[in-house]
Amino acid sequence: MALPLVxxxxxxxxxxxxxxxxxxxxAAFLLIGxxxxxxxxRMRKRRVMMASDVxxxxxxxxxxxxxxxxxxxxxxxxxxALLAGMSQVFNDVADQSYLPxxxxxxxxxxxxxxxxxxxxxxxxxGPGVGGALVQLLGAPRTVVVTALGALASxxxxxxxxxxxxxxxxxxxxxxxxxxxEGLVYVWQDRLLRAFMASSGINNLCVSGVLGLSVLFLAETxxxxxxxxxxxxxxxxxxxxxxxxxxxxxxxxxxxxxxTLLAILIGAPAGLLxxxxxxxxRVVCFAITSIMISWAATMSNVGQTTYRQTVTPDHLLGRVxxxxxxxTWGVMPxxxxxxxxxxxxxxxxxxxxxxxxxRIGAFVPLLFSPLPRVRDYTELQANA
Numbered sequence: 001m002a003l004p005l006v007x008x009x010x011x012x013x014x015x016x017x018x019x020x021x022x023x024x025x026x027a028a029f030l031l032i033g034x035x036x037x038x039x040x041x042r043m044r045k046r047r048v049m050m051a052s053d054v055x056x057x058x059x060x061x062x063x064x065x066x067x068x069x070x071x072x073x074x075x076x077x078x079x080x081a082l083l084a085g086m087s088q089v090f091n092d093v094a095d096q097s098y099l100p101x102x103x104x105x106x107x108x109x110x111x112x113x114x115x116x117x118x119x120x121x122x123x124x125x126g127p128g129v130g131g132a133l134v135q136l137l138g139a140p141r142t143v144v145v146t147a148l149g150a151l152a153s154x155x156x157x158x159x160x161x162x163x164x165x166x167x168x169x170x171x172x173x174x175x176x177x178x179x180x181e182g183l184v185y186v187w188q189d190r191l192l193r194a195f196m197a198s199s200g201i202n203n204l205c206v207s208g209v210l211g212l213s214v215l216f217l218a219e220t221x222x223x224x225x226x227x228x229x230x231x232x233x234x235x236x237x238x239x240x241x242x243x244x245x246x247x248x249x250x251x252x253x254x255x256x257x258x259t260l261l262a263i264l265i266g267a268p269a270g271l272l273x274x275x276x277x278x279x280x281r282v283v284c285f286a287i288t289s290i291m292i293s294w295a296a297t298m299s300n301v302g303q304t305t306y307r308q309t310v311t312p313d314h315l316l317g318r319v320x321x322x323x324x325x326x327t328w329g330v331m332p333x334x335x336x337x338x339x340x341x342x343x344x345x346x347x348x349x350x351x352x353x354x355x356x357x358r359i360g361a362f363v364p365l366l367f368s369p370l371p372r373v374r375d376y377t378e379l380q381a382n383a
Contacts, residue, residue: 002130002142003063003081004214005225009139010067011074015215015347019339022211023332024078028085030329036089037321038178041314045098046157046164052091053153059084060147067140089324096320100308101165109255109305113246116297120239131229182318189310192323194368195303198263198361199327205358206292207331208338209273209351216347217285221278231285238290242297249298254374259302260365266295267362270355274348306376 007013007021040048059080066072103111133142172178186192217228242262249258269291276285311319334354342350365371 002134002139002146003077004211005130005134005218006063006067006072006139006143007074007077008215008218009134009225010072011077013074015212015342016339017074018215019208019211019335019337019342021074021077021081022207022335023339024081025085025088026207026328026331026335027082028089029324030332032086032089033321033325033329034179034182035175036093037182037318037325038175039317040090040093040097040321041178041317042167042172043094044164044166045094045101046160048094049091049098050154050157052087052094053150053157055087056084056150057147057154059087060143060150063143064140072140092324092328093317093321096304096308097317100313100316102160102162105309108308109250109301110247112301112304112308113243115243116246116301117240117243120236120243120293120297122236129229131226131232134225134229178318179322182315182322185311185315185319186322191368191370192307192310192319194364194370195306196323196326197364199299199303199323200330201364202296202358202361203327204330204334204337205270205354205361207334208341208354209270211335211338212342212347212350215342216276216351220347221276221282223278223282231282232289234286235289235293238293238295239297241290242294243301245294246298246301250302255302255305255376256370256373256378259299260370262295262298262302263362263365266292266299267359269295270358273355274351302376309376 003025004018004021007018011017013021063072063077063080066076099111099115100108129145130142133145173181186196213232214228217223217231218225223231246258249261252258253261270288272284273288275281307319307323308316338350338354341353345353
């Protein structure tokens with residue numbers, strides 16, 4: 001929350017600049033996403049995550065320092081966003097490849113659900129705390145909290161008792177050949193391919209919405225930073241609910257059906273968001289955030305568990321990176337597109353366009369094996 005607020009409140013950035021800032025935070029998935037998978041497969045996962053957090057601490061810490069000396073510019077924020085995003089690419093790929101080293105295969109679904117609860121809980125608390133701190137301390141100093149969070153992550157990762165497993169002892173091949181192996185594995189699995197296409201469409205649209213949300217609530221709806229932060233907390237509620245109900249729904253409906261249901265319900269929910277106004281209609285934003293976050297969490301648990309289960313360990317980093325290259329690589333394009341469209345037709349109108357297009361994310365799954373099975377184990381048995 002703090003980075004776009006620094007741009008809006010301190011540097012008086014417009015929609016296109018806010019869109020560019022949000023875009024650069026995820027542009028690294030396009031720039032280095034595929035080779036990162038190869039590199040992570042060759043390294044100890046926990047060490048990769050710790051190094052990433054240290055780098056983020058230094059980068060984010062530079063923003064309040066620059067602001068204090070009155071040398072902060074939008075160009076500097078663009079650079080920090082891009083470099084921090086590159087660091088995060090390594091963290092995310094290693095993160096999804098690390099869990100199978102800590103728990104057994106039958107525990108992966110439960111482990112992923114618990115991680116989603118924790119992430120959503122942090123997201124739930126973060127905007128509210130961020131909004132309060134921005135009002136109390138100002139936006140640049142609030143970035144210090146994010147920097148300290150990265151440093152705390154290093155200490156928490158260091159406290160894990162399980163030894164950091166060395167990389168698989170397989171023959172290393174040329175970089176491009178190893179990248180190709182990950183892409184081919186994803187493409188040959190019909191469900192992985194459909195998940196990737198569906199998530200790509202969804203993330204393209206949602207990233208545009210996220211890039212405009214702070215600007216929309218602050219300038220169009222005209223909420224205070226505190227109220228804005230409290231409203232953004234609603235997404236965390238949906239994420240927590242998704243993590244808590246994911247296991248129960250998977251057992252009752254089946255893991256595949258639970259994932260399909262979440263995507264089906266979440267698709268039309270976004271149409272409420274552009275109706276948000278600074279009166280009782282403010283709940284439209286909250287309802288949309290809760291439903292989208294609930295559906296995303298349910299879908300993420302199912303997709304990640306399926307990917308971790310069917311992928312050999314020595315390929316997991318590359319497969320995760322291949323999926324992230326597409327599903328996260330479209331996010332900077334979506335954020336940039338959303339900013340440019342909002343510059344031309346208005347922020348509220350751009351949100352309408354993005355949310356209507358987002359419904360199309362359900363289409364690739366209709367042509368996949370997902371609607372015809374109850375559990376992912378049926379697909380594994382038929383593979």
